[in-house]
Amino acid sequence: MKKMMIVGLTLVAGLSLAACSSEQSSQNELEKIKEKGTIVVATSPDYAPFEFQTLVDGKNKIVGADILLAKKFADELGVKLEVSPMNFDNVLNSVQSGKADIAIAGLSYSEDRAKVFDFTNVYNSADNVLLVKSDTVNDYAKNADLASKKLAVQKGTIQEVYANENLTDSSVISLTVLGEAINELKNGKVDAILLDAAVAEGYAAQNPDLAVSTMTFEEAQNDGKVVAMPKDSPELKEALDKIIKEVVDAGAYDSYLEEVSKYTVVE
Structure with missing residues (x-):
């Protein structure tokens, strides 16, 4: 009898766990976020004015226009914001792994990325430019001027992809942290x-020895900054797109950029 009771209890427990597991797996990404009460945001805080580190009351703090946007997401969804800092080339992997x-x-949209992730x-908007030493700013006007030059890009970016595919006469150097590229320059x-x-422009403003070249990369321009989420997350995308529309229509993101301009970047 005792054995039968134990077996029965085990079966009930197993069915309960299975039911819970099934319920969790059936939840969409938006429901999961709301249930746990927190939205975890992966970012790489070395990309001022979008996300970067600064000193506030003597302590390092991650700030930036993107961080203010993330806070807007959290507030509108009624959850807490948790910012998870990491190197840029790990940001998308963090979303993919859960x-x-x-x-x-x-982040910029690309067709290759869209095969794996959903985007808002x-x-x-975003343009790609060349950051150089001030005394060489007039040396660059076309792709040929980069021949035999050492060109730094951040690992995992669309700039890295473009440089490797189109600036083959240059020596392309991929670096994990943008601050390292600035120091190398x-x-x-x-x-x-x-x-x-x-x-x-932000780095040039804080470093008189650096300047932005007038050289353009029309074929390298992208469609703008987007937010990445797991593939097949229509409910989450719809919710975030609604918030983004409100932000864009109100010109709030420009206000975010202006607000964070008061901070000094800490490498």
């Missing part, structure tokens, strides 16, 4: 960096 719910890291609508170890215009 360690983060979404990624906000100055664009929340900020200032020390003369690389000749230029290909990156987002807003980021380049």
Whole structure:
């Protein structure tokens, strides 16, 4: 009788666990976020003004326009915000593995990425430019001017893909952290960096020895900044797109950029 009772209890427990597991697996990404009460955002805080580290009351703090957007998401969804910092080349992997719910890291849409992730609508436009030493700013006008030059890009970015495919006469150097690329440029170890215009302008503003070249990369321009989430997340995408529309229509993202301009970047 005791054995029968134990077997019966085991079966009941097993069925309960199976039911819970089934319920969890049937939840969509938006429901999962709301149930746990937290949205985990993967980011790479070395990309001012989008996301970067600064000192607030003597302590390191991650700030940026993207972080303010993430806070807007959390507030509108009624959950807490948890920012998970990491190197840029790990940001998307974190979403794919389920360690983060979404990624906000100055990300640009690409067809290859869209095969693996869902993306929101664009929340900020983006151009690619060349950051160089101030005394060489007039040396670059066309792709041929980068021949035999050492060109730095951040690993995992669309700039890295573009450089490897289109600037084959250059020596493309992929670096994990953008701050490292900036130091390499200032020390003369690389000749230029290909990156987002807003980021380049921010570094140029804080470093008189650096400047943004007038050279353009029309074929390298992208459709703008987007938020990444797990593939097949229509409910989460719809919710975030609604918030993004409100932000864009109100011009709030430009206000975010202006708000974070008061902070000094800490490498």
